Amino acid sequence: MPLDTESFAFRVLHRDATSQARRGLFRTSHGEFETPAFMPVGTLGSVKAMSQEMLESLDARIILGNTYHLYLRPGIEAVSRLGGLHRFISWERPILTDSGGFQVFSLRGLNRITEEGVEFRSHLDGSRHFLTPEISMAVQEALGSDIAMAFDDCTPYPVTESEARRSMLRSMRWAERSRVAFRSTRQALFGIVQGSVYPALRRESLDRLQELDFDGIALGGFSVGEPKPLMFEVLERLASDFPADRPRYLMGVGTPLDLVESVRLGMDLFDCVLPTRNARNGQLFTSRGIVRIKNARYREDADPPDPDCSCPTCARYSKAYLRHLFVSREILAAILNTCHNLHFFLRLMERARDSIETGDLVNLQRDLMRRFSDKD
Numbered sequence: 098m099p100l101d102t103e104s105f106a107f108r109v110l111h112r113d114a115t116s117q118a119r120r121g122l123f124r125t126s127h128g129e130f131e132t133p134a135f136m137p138v139g140t141l142g143s144v145k146a147m148s149q150e151m152l153e154s155l156d157a158r159i160i161l162g163n164t165y166h167l168y169l170r171p172g173i174e175a176v177s178r179l180g181g182l183h184r185f186i187s188w189e190r191p192i193l194t195d196s197g198g199f200q201v202f203s204l205r206g207l208n209r210i211t212e213e214g215v216e217f218r219s220h221l222d223g224s225r226h227f228l229t230p231e232i233s234m235a236v237q238e239a240l241g242s243d244i245a246m247a248f249d250d251c252t253p254y255p256v257t258e259s260e261a262r263r264s265m266l267r268s269m270r271w272a273e274r275s276r277v278a279f280r281s282t283r284q285a286l287f288g289i290v291q292g293s294v295y296p297a298l299r300r301e302s303l304d305r306l307q308e309l310d311f312d313g314i315a316l317g318g319f320s321v322g323e324p325k326p327l328m329f330e331v332l333e334r335l336a337s338d339f340p341a342d343r344p345r346y347l348m349g350v351g352t353p354l355d356l357v358e359s360v361r362l363g364m365d366l367f368d369c370v371l372p373t374r375n376a377r378n379g380q381l382f383t384s385r386g387i388v389r390i391k392n393a394r395y396r397e398d399a400d401p402p403d404p405d406c407s408c409p410t411c412a413r414y415s416k417a418y419l420r421h422l423f424v425s426r427e428i429l430a431a432i433l434n435t436c437h438n439l440h441f442f443l444r445l446m447e448r449a450r451d452s453i454e455t456g457d458l459v460n461l462q463r464d465l466m467r468r469f470s471d472k473d
Contacts, residue, residue: 103126104282116459119132120450128158128189133364135356135445142185143186145373146434157190160190160193173239193242197236198233215227231274244312247286249291250271252291258293258298261295261298268291269305272309292318293318296330299331314339314340314343317348320349349368356446357465360458381402384403385403388402390416408436
């Protein structure tokens with residue numbers, strides 16, 4: 098069924114002269130946002146330690162929700178009766194929902210994959226469920242997200258080329274079934290490229306998805322244990338093959354350096370639990386590198402976590418106070434740390450967009466390389 102162009106549109110505003118990077122504009126029925134963009138992860142309809150008001154104050158324009166988890170709790174029927182996911186969580190801006198495929202991957206000990214779909218046991222109570230491309234599409238339509246994802250088989254790593262090909266072809270058959278089953282005219286549907294670290298498989302997957310005319314293209318199956326150089330090699334070799342008029346979403350990536358390198362290679366959308374998870378573990382991303390707030394050196398440090406940061410945390414609180422909260426296991430530590438990290442990631446994407454306009458992306462990348470390292 099054709100997509101309502103009043104509800105969804107994507108256009109490229111500017112292209113970088115020296116790389117594949119581009120600045121774009123998404124329009125959805127719940128508002129616009131510019132790309133490259135980072136999506137905070139709200140797995141259960143909640144970005145951990147953040148209220149929706151806090152996310153809005155940080156100018157988060159789009160968040161991610163998880164089909165698998167919302168399907169199990171509170172249940173799709175309940176969310177639907179309450180007016181859909183936007184109304185249920187009181188978020189009026191865009192939402193992307195994933196398909197459940199990655200959770201199938203991450204809970205492999207609780208599931209059995211067949212050609213029809215995936216039989217799995219709930220990690221909550223052990224109850225049996227069956228998820229198919231058709232069910233995933235119906236669930237995402239009921240949730241009412243702005244961007245839905247095709248159901249896929251996330252290939253593990255390490256994996257042989259023949260195993261990766263079998264998994265990729267299953268994903269492509271499921272992508273076709275997802276496309277046929279998806280009936281909404283007010284939601285965009287993205288296909289997901291699979292094929293592990295094998296460029297030829299990834300290219301074949303991309304070609305098959307383009308034949309199905311998805312509204313956008315995602316790359317899944319990364320950040321599952323593969324060496325980063327292999328991921329970037331695949332992105333480099335695929336960079337010129339993506340359809341120029343469709344948005345590109347790199348799923349589950351990554352560090353500040355990963356994000357900017359992926360922007361250079363033409364990616365538009367990103368999500369990752371790194372800023373929120375690391376915040377809860379006391380690791381702050383700053384303009385001067387990583388700050389591990391539990392370190393004793395900050396016990397009497399009256400300076401803000403990042404003197405160059407304008408987030409609410411840095412505007413008001415000291416490293417000494419944040420350390421005190423963290424070592425005391427106060428809930429406020431997670432809130433203030435998460436607020437700062439999300440601000441950092443969202444502003445990083447803003448800097449990337451500006452750098453694409455000014456032709457300065459390479460200098461942004463060099464600046465980050467001076468401040469961060471792979472081990473961080």
